[in-house]
Amino acid sequence: MIKKIxxxxxxxxxxxxxxxxxxxxxxxxL
Amino acid sequence: xTEKKRKIAFVFPGQGAQYxxxxxxxxxxxxxLLTPLTDFDSxxxxxxxxxIKEGPEEALKDTKYTQPAILFHxxxxxxxxxxxxxxxxxLVAGHSLGEITSLVANGVxxxxxxxxxxxxxxxxxxKANEGTPFAMAAIIGLQADEIKDICxxxxxxxLVIVANYNSPEQTVISGTEAGVNSACExxxxxxxxxxxPLPVGGPFHSPLIARAEQWLSEEMDKIEFxxxxxxxxxxxxAQPHTDPEEIKNNLARQVTSSVLWVDSVKxxxxxxxxxxxxxxxxx
Numbered sequence: 001m002i003k004k005i006x007x008x009x010x011x012x013x014x015x016x017x018x019x020x021x022x023x024x025x026x027x028x029x030l
Numbered sequence: 031x032t033e034k035k036r037k038i039a040f041v042f043p044g045q046g047a048q049y050x051x052x053x054x055x056x057x058x059x060x061x062x063l064l065t066p067l068t069d070f071d072s073x074x075x076x077x078x079x080x081x082i083k084e085g086p087e088e089a090l091k092d093t094k095y096t097q098p099a100i101l102f103h104x105x106x107x108x109x110x111x112x113x114x115x116x117x118x119x120x121l122v123a124g125h126s127l128g129e130i131t132s133l134v135a136n137g138v139x140x141x142x143x144x145x146x147x148x149x150x151x152x153x154x155x156x157k158a159n160e161g162t163p164f165a166m167a168a169i170i171g172l173q174a175d176e177i178k179d180i181c182x183x184x185x186x187x188x189l190v191i192v193a194n195y196n197s198p199e200q201t202v203i204s205g206t207e208a209g210v211n212s213a214c215e216x217x218x219x220x221x222x223x224x225x226x227p228l229p230v231g232g233p234f235h236s237p238l239i240a241r242a243e244q245w246l247s248e249e250m251d252k253i254e255f256x257x258x259x260x261x262x263x264x265x266x267x268a269q270p271h272t273d274p275e276e277i278k279n280n281l282a283r284q285v286t287s288s289v290l291w292v293d294s295v296k297x298x299x300x301x302x303x304x305x306x307x308x309x310x311x312x313x
Contacts, residue, residue, distance in 0.1 A: 009295075009298075009299055009303065011041075014107045014108075014110075014111055015052075015107065016055050016056070017055050017056065017059055017110075019107075020056075020107075020110055020111055020114060021114075023111060023115075024111070024114045024115050027038075027115055027117060028115065030036045030038075
């Protein structure tokens with residue numbers, strides 16, 4: 001799950017395999 | 031012009047994030063990640079692996095099992111991520127027991143010692159208060175300063191303090207049953223949206239469990255805390271720390287002190303963190 005809490009900070013919450021895939025994509029964009 | 035490197039914090043949850051089956055799809059994907067937990071069970075004559083997989087719910091809610099279960103889940107989620115992508119945190123932090131998880135992430139503790147430490151921590155936090163009627167409650171929709179003032183007034187009938195500054199909207203209080211009940215009434219009178227009793231096993235983060243602080247210190251003295259170049263934001267002061275002795279002292283104090291989570295998040299933002307890996311269940 002990805003939550004943008006304000007313009008400064010985004011939370012990528014990792015609990016399951018699907019979360020991992022989402023986080024991987026997001027982190028590769030950084 | 032080169033864009034400044036984005037900083038990443040690994041942030042870990044505290045108690046309340048547990049559920050039966052937690053992390054099992056991660057284990058299915060990488061079965062070897064389970065080994066430290068089965069070893070922990072064998073060495074300590076426990077059955078935490080079975081409790082996480084199958085319950086019962088009451089056992090998983092028992093603090094001495096809840097804490098290592100959450101820590102383990104958080105660590106296997108982090109390890110699974112690190113198998114997918116090369117990533118290291120610039121900073122770590124964790125809410126309450128999550129602070130100990132964060133010390134595995136930055137290399138201050140090894141996983142085996144951390145599992146043992148949170149298991150004992152959970153046991154001590156209950157045992158320290160045996161016999162005294164206690165309560166904890168989440169106050170929603172009232173400023174933290176006002177709740178602090180309410181706790182001072184309510185302490186005339188029984189000790190109650192702010193346990194967790196969780197968000198600008200939510201503050202948790204802890205103490206004697208009489209003190210917490212009185213504070214909840216006062217909070218509602220002053221306009222709190224809700225005052226929710228929390229189903230916990232002790233008055234966590236309050237002086238009522240001072241003995242747990244002492245017992246935990248004694249356990250920590252048996253464990254190696256290694257230096258790390260990756261700072262941890264401590265719950266007790268919302269400041270970054272790398273010195274193992276400071277980290278250890280802060281962990282002991284944290285048992286009876288307020289968790290300064292709002293200030294910790296502000297501190298992370300001030301240090302330039304732009305993405306947090308909230309590892310473990312988003313509670």
